[in-house]
Amino acid sequence: MPKAMKIGYDALIEAARREIEELEPGQLMAELGKGDFVIVDIRDIREIERDGRIPGSFHRPRGMLEFWIDPASPYFKSVFGESKRFVFHCALDWRSALATQTAQTMGLANVAHLKGGFKAWKAAGGPVETVAETA
DSSP, X not given: OOOOOSSXXXXXXXXXXXXXXXXXXXXXXHHTTSOSEEEEEOSOHHHHHHHOBOTTOEEOOGGGHHHHHOTTSTTOOGGGGSSSEEEEEOSSSHHHHHHHHHHHHHTOOSEEEETTHHXXXXXXXXXXXXXXXXX
């Protein structure tokens, strides 16, 4: 039997939720088209190809997020230097809760995440666009 972790993933996610802002799908839908925020999709490209994405979302997989956010990094993405609101999402909201907490801890201002993730977005009737396979 595997050794129990000192702090499990569920405890990390719950701790993150206490520190970050969570937006319901309806709240985010009401903001679409206003242009003062960036929806950051941190899912793997295969998830996006299979399930689609929120129109206009910016895809940056979770694995390199810290490097893309930090202006001192050679991988910095200028979108993270803009004075906008950043709303992170993944499939269910576990990864995006942790990503949002990390971005906030690093000093990225005005961050939140989509409660329930892409699954909740689709269930609430949010618009979805399909993406052609890259391979």
